[in-house]
Amino acid sequence: MSKLEAGIVDGASAGYGAVACTEATKNPVAVANALLEQGPHVMLVGRFADEANKNFGFEVVTNDHFTTPYRKAYWDQTAAALGQRDSGSEMGTVGAIVLDEHGNLAAGASTGGPTGKVDGRIGDTAVLGAGLSADSKLAVLCSGAGDQIFKHLVAANVAKYHVTGSSIRDAARKALQSISATGASCAMAVIDAEGNAAIESTAKLFSVSWAPASGPSTTGLLPTSFPILPTHTIHQCLRNRITVDRALWGGALCSCHGRRRCLSILPLHGLSKEWHPVTSKEKEFHEEYPGYISSNDGPMMAAEKLDGISSRIRAVSGLTAPFNNRFNGPDEDSKLFARIIRGELGQWRIWEDDHHVAFLTPFANTPGFTVLVPRKHLPSDIFAIKGEEFSALMESAHSVGNLLRQALGTSRCGMIFEGFEIDHAHVKLIPIHRHSEATGTTVTVAPFNHHYQGSVTSLNGPLLKGTASLTLDAAELRKKIPVKTITSPRSWADPPRHLSAVLQEPWYKSLFTIQDALFHDSIAFFQKQLGYKYRAAVIQAVAGTTAHLKSLLELHRSSGGKFPRVTVDDALKLVVMNSNDWRYVVESDTSKGRTLTRDGELKLIQHFGGAVWVTEMDHLSVPFYQAFIDDTQAKARCGDLLLGNGEVLGAGERHVEVKDMLAALEQHQVPAQGYPWYTEIREHKPLLTTGWGMGIERFVAWVFQHNDIRNMTIIPRMKGISFAP
The missing domain is CATH 3.60.20.30 ((Glycosyl)asparaginase)
Incomplete structure (x- = not known):
């Protein structure tokens, strides 16, 4: 129905x-x-x-x-x-x-x-x-x-x-x-x-x-x-981001991150540890860009057409016979690419330098399809090649790609690394022949395969109807990627070295950055420009995660745009609380009220999902200047925000009238003579004020998921030790 x-x-x-x-x-x-x-x-x-x-x-x-x-x-x-x-x-x-x-x-x-x-x-x-x-x-x-x-x-x-x-x-x-x-x-x-x-x-x-x-x-x-959902991110740093994508357009990713090109990384499932050839029988050929690139072979191209294409490219590259046929390997190597490099087989070479050779493949799926190979036998697993040789191969691929663009009049050139037809490192360079901008978004999809079929394509696969499996995949990948976090140098233990350490160590640079975000960046910029996401990369680098921050924001959202709130009396009635979670303010006089212990604070934080405001404390457990809730003068109109390892923020209303101020001083056994400035102003006029204070070091320790408060200050405060300049 x-x-x-x-x-x-x-x-x-x-x-x-x-x-x-x-x-x-x-x-x-x-x-x-x-x-x-x-x-x-x-x-x-x-x-x-x-x-x-x-x-x-x-x-x-x-x-x-x-x-x-x-x-x-x-x-x-x-x-x-x-x-x-x-x-x-x-x-x-x-x-x-x-x-x-x-x-x-x-x-x-x-x-x-x-x-x-x-x-x-x-x-x-x-x-x-x-x-x-x-x-x-x-x-x-x-x-x-x-x-x-x-x-x-x-x-x-x-x-x-x-x-x-x-x-x-x-x-x-x-x-x-x-x-x-x-x-x-x-x-x-x-x-x-x-x-x-x-x-x-x-x-x-x-x-x-x-x-x-x-x-x-x-x-x-x-x-x-x-294009990128938070649950699909498997790695990020200040320079790069790799994601488990939902087979989305590279253009969308590029737009999202302000880039012009996008690299797709596809796992090749079903392969053995030892290299064995895996080839595809599927053939395709396109004179113009069909909206995607693939590594499928095309039908064998006529020699006359290959001659014409190679002549156009060599006219730009300047390559002329005789070629450099040096192969940096044994003469008995009879593999295809070794024989091509040595000049033993007919070929359409278009470019070379001292370390690499590029030639047209006769089985092109588009005109100008080029293969670039190193003169030295390197593994076909491109990402397993060592640093300098990998960099040289990429630089040559960039040079040949630009050569193809210039010679063939194309604006773009695709690049595929695969390596399961010939066990010799090679890069497939595919010109994007797009003579008209009429070609719109490609809506063709590639079939979903559980195992590598001998070719890859930039086509999207079928739409995944649920993202739960992606979230699980991303979680498993995150476990396999080593995360090197920034750690504290504990320079406070060596005062002579500390002054230079705070200017050089990444830990203190990160600390400065977060404090700058707390103290000096405007709220308007924080909200409007960044949508409450700020310095996430720094926090990720130190803590190894931002999940605790996201959890706190979700708690705030799910609680109606505020954090949970509980009075001290109601908190102590919770079934999770026991006698270790509170103490009497004055052990010898139970009438003076109760206060939470650290264990009690931590239990409340866990019970309420990560953060909670505790209000209406017994007055003798807080400073005298906190306002009374009512005429009983037993409770204070104030609250503490518990987060991470305990209280990070305290706020409260101050006494409005001088009579309440004097009563509080007497109750707390504090001589009024020491606070004339505080009482006299209220003698002239009742004054409604509030105050608050934040434990910056304790809050940043929670942000960094760090449990040693001594590492959270630029200039440590330790008894009997001077760290000042």
């Missing part, structure tokens, strides 16, 4: 209408629009929405109108394979955002929901603030994993970020960051009242069409703008 939903919102009038769980309404968005214009309610569900459709005079259809034999067979096959409904595997929302000539904005959408959804389910599409929104400044439309979009109120968040000063693109990306962290798909289109538009997507492909009122429409399949 197909059940549809739709919503529409008018930004100019703030009008809104929606329907959900309809079964006989041909056009649910028409009913939603009628509710917007005529009421009496903004949303109707189920048979009541179908009745409204009938009452409004719109077309009624039977439920089989919404499916096809193909879709029905697909659903049956999916349900049978899983033994249950496949909730959320396929999504197909349609919708539009509109800006008229008067600057008015609107948004509308309709969907049948994910394949196999549970009866009664309402997704984001019809809900204002979740899947769509519009006001006088901005219109937003979302499509994707509806439950996650609903949960994160993605459309509303775009508007929120835009109001606070973000551009529409930055606002859209910030709103998608929370959902991208879950691995769920979401795409959105945004337009403002000035006609600025943005399309952002975590999905592999997003179908979009746009048009002016008086012009033709343009349609396209737009690739993801979030």
Whole structure:
């Protein structure tokens, strides 16, 4: 049974209408629009929405109108394979955002929901603030994993970020960051009242069409703008990033990281430890770039054509006979590349230097397909070649690639390392013959293979419907990549050396960097430009992870934009707490109140998921200047944020009137004569103030996941020892 939903919102009038769980309404968005214009309610569900459709005079259809034999067979096959409904595997929302000539904005959408959804389910599409929104400044439309979009109120968040000063693109990306962290798909289109538009997507492909009122429409399949999900990153440092990708466009990765080219690393499964040839019988040939490159052979090219191509290239390279046929290896080496280098076989050599030779292959899959080999026998596993020889091979590949581009008039050249046809290091250089820019995004996909088939391709594989396996793969790969973290030099143990160490050691440089981020970088830059992600690479280098920071942000988000809070009295009543977790402020007088021990603080941190505000402490356990909660003068109006190894932040309200101040001084047995400046100002006027303090060293120790506070200060403070200049 197909059940549809739709919503529409008018930004100019703030009008809104929606329907959900309809079964006989041909056009649910028409009913939603009628509710917007005529009421009496903004949303109707189920048979009541179908009745409204009938009452409004719109077309009624039977439920089989919404499916096809193909879709029905697909659903049956999916349900049978899983033994249950496949909730959320396929999504197909349609919708539009509109800006008229008067600057008015609107948004509308309709969907049948994910394949196999549970009866009664309402997704984001019809809900204002979740899947769509519009006001006088901005219109937003979302499509994707509806439950996650609903949960994160993605459309509303775009508007929120835009109001606070973000551009529409930055606002859209910030709103998608929370959902991208879950691995769920979401795409959105945004337009403002000035006609600025943005399309952002975590999905592999997003179908979009746009048009002016008086012009033709343009349609396209737009690739993801979030090519890398946090759970798929297996390694990163300040210079490079390697990811387990979802077979996404290299262009998207390049755009994301501000690069012009992208390197794909493909594991070759099913190979033995000893080298054995693995070849593919598949042949292909393309005069022009088909949207991908591959290492498949082509049919044997005519000698006359090879002569012509080699002549064009040699005219640029300057290579002339006789060639240098020196092979840096034994004469009895009878392998193909050794014989070509020695000149024993006919060939179309196009370039050479003292260490490498490049020639055209007669089995090219595109004109100019070139093979570059070293004169010395090196292993066909390119990444196993030692540093200097590897660098020389890459430099030669770069030179020959540029030669091919210049000689053949191409703007790009592909490069493949494979090495399972000939056991001799070689680089395959493939000119990208693209005579027209009409070639759009390639939508052909390569078949998925569990084992290496003798060739590789840059084509995407089939779309992976779930990302859980990628997350597991990435986790396993992270375990295999050694992480060398920055460690403390413990220079405080050697005072004469310490002053130079703080200026040179990476540990202290990292410490300075994080303190600079805490003290001097503006909040606006931190929020708007970086979306709360700042100095992650430095923290990763020291701590080996940023998972604890992400966990803290998730706790803050899941707790409604704040951290959990508990009073001391309620904390001590928790079943996890015991007598070791607190002590009396004055051991000889239990009436003076109780305070938490370090063990108690750590238990509360764990119990509440990583951080917690502890409030309403017994007054004698805090400084005298903290305000009383009430006239009993027993509790303080203050709080401590517990995080990591204990309290990192303390805040509280101060006494407003002098009588309370004097009472607190007496209660704490502190002579009032020592604080005339503190009491006299309140004699003249009641003063409501607050104060707070942060344990910077303790907080940075938690950020660095380090447990020795002595390493967390630039100038250590130790009794009887001077570290000052």
